[in-house]
Amino acid sequence: MVRPARRLFLQERRRPVALDASFLEALAAVLGPRGLVTDPADLASFNAEERGLYRGEATVVARPDSTDACAEVVRLCATHGVSIVPQGGNTGLCGGAVAGANQIIVSTGRMNRVRWIDADGCRMAVDAGCVLADIQAKARDAGCLFPLSLGAEGSCQIGGNLATNAGGVGVLHYGNTRDLCLGLEVVLPDGRIWNGMRALEKDNTGYALRQLFIGSEGTLGLITGAVLKLFPAPTSTATALCGFEDLSRVTRLLSLCRSITGDDVTAFELIPRFGLEIALEHLDGLRDPLEGSHPWYALVELSTSRPGADLNEVMESLLGRAFEEEILSDAVITASLDQRASLWRLREGLPEAQKHAGASIKHDVSVPLSQVPTFIERASAAVTAACPGIRPCPFGHVGDGNIHFNLTQPKGMDKQAFLDRWEEMNRLVHDIVADLGGSISAEHGIGRLKVDEMRHYKAPLELDLMRALKTAFDPAGLMNPGVILPATTA
Structure with missing residues (x-):
């Protein structure tokens, strides 16, 4: 049974390993005074979990500042038989970055360098600890766009985004995080460093190893760097909120958007009336965007990098057609950046508003x-x-x-x-x-929260293949045990 703020009891069948003094001394020697967290007050934020469904019990957090230091930490853990829980911004929603008392958290927050940007080639190389919003800003400064966007972008880190294959509001146009990654650098469970930092669209030389690590939630290795795909910065954006009386009309509008604008639909978000009402009640500075009340709403955004384009005209034409076909009941197109931000605040603030409801x-x-x-x-x-x-x-x-x-x-x-x-x-x-x-x-992702659910619905052969991969990469079972797959005896 899932209960708020429960203690985390890892389902490991092997005997717990104590974090002895020699191991901690070796860690301290590798990491230096800023790289090792053991004070209970400082550990609190690392042991907290976003939803409050779990409470971690880690007594040690390692904070390496480079890939080499991270690799040395992992080698020490492998030698001493200590389990590792990789942690980025700790914004996950399925308990995938929660550690037990005899495990250590390896936090990537100090690994936050932008290694290089190639604006002409639309490429960017970063450390895993770079905050998503900072990556977006660096891309903007270079005249480009990094399109991954989600509610936690001010604190989540790209390593965690890759480890969970994060989605967000731009998937419709740009794809998941998997689709935005060209290369990876990963510390393997034995401490070796796999350098897959290739900036290539095409590489057919055998298995696509990076795809195994993306979405693996730190169970196969610890992501330390990535080559990301950038896009030309948008030159025109149009945003509208549409009201519907019937849910089936929402998907009809999406179909119409695609037929009229082609590839310019970058976001298409559903909001129910109940969600809008709790957002208006519990979030400051918002008002009902439409005059009437409707059971369903869609937040629609078009964008393009074509010079001279005016997507507001396209949006007006699109919505006019939707009214003619009796798809829409009402709609509003934003006329300013503040109005656009207000509409997105309605959508992105929904999870926060739900906490108050x-x-x-x-x-x-x-x-x-x-x-x-x-x-x-x-x-x-x-x-x-x-x-x-x-x-x-x-x-x-x-x-x-x-x-x-x-x-x-x-x-x-x-x-x-x-x-x-x-x-x-x-x-x-x-x-x-x-x-x-x-x-x-x-x-x-799956984290700890959905392990049993996945076993219930996943085909046995798929689970067997996943176990085989886990055993091949991490035979000792030290990398994030109990996440995705149940922890097993080494």
Whole structure:
């Protein structure tokens, strides 16, 4: 049962290994006084977890400032049989960066250099500890765009983004983090450094090793550097909020957007009326953008790097066509950067607003685009029948089929009593996802939270192949044990 702020008990079958004095002395010699955290007050932020579902128990955090230092830390851990939990900005939502008392956290925060930028070639090499927003800013300064964008971009690190294959609001146009990475540098579980920092679009020399590490959540190795793909900076952007009476019309508008604008649709985000209402109630400085109330909304953004383009005219024409075809009930196009920021604040502030509205059971799922309305309707009906008064809040990246199907507790219900039904709600929702050919994890990863769920839905052969990869890369089982796959005896 998932409960808030529970102690973390790792499911390791091998005997716990004590962090003895000789190991700590060796760590200190490698890292120096700024690189080793042992004070309980300083450890608190590393042991906290974003959702409060877990509480870490790490007594040591290693903070290397270079790839070589990181490799030396990993070699020491391999020699002493100490498990490693890689940690970037610690913004994950599935418990993938939480450590037990006899493990150490290896934090990449001090590894934050931009190694080089090639604006003409649209390439950029960075350390794994670079904060996403800083990478975006460096790309902007060079006249380019790094399009990965998500709510935690002010604190998440690119190494963690790669380790979880983060999604965000630009996937529809630019793809997941996997699609934005050309090369990687990884410290392997035995301390060797794999230098895959190639800035190539094409490289067919055998297995695509970098793809194994992207999305592996630190279970196969520790990402220390990456070559990222940049794009020309946008010259024109148009943003609109659209209101709908029927969910099926949302996907009809997306189809119309694509047919009229081609590749200019960069974001297409779903917001339910309930989500908009709690955002207006709990987030400062926001107002209802449309005059009337509508069951569903879509935040639509077009962008292009073509010189001289005016996408506001394109958006006006697009929405006019949508009104003619009775797809839309209302819409507003932003006229300033402040208005655009306000609309995005509505969307990106939804998770924060949900915290104020009551306890929330969350699902990060994807289904084929054509099945999005069916999924939301079926899942909403199923959870409402099981728990009358429950308040579903399905929102997110409808353009790529990724829905955050979050469930807010019924008014007046005890918070803990609601959270005690987490597994029941998971099964109701995930069964429908599976029936529609979807995935129980679209962009947040598996972490510790979904290990049992993945075993329930994943084909046995797929799990066997994943175990074989884990054993081949990490035979001692020291890299983030218990994440993605259950921890096993070395």
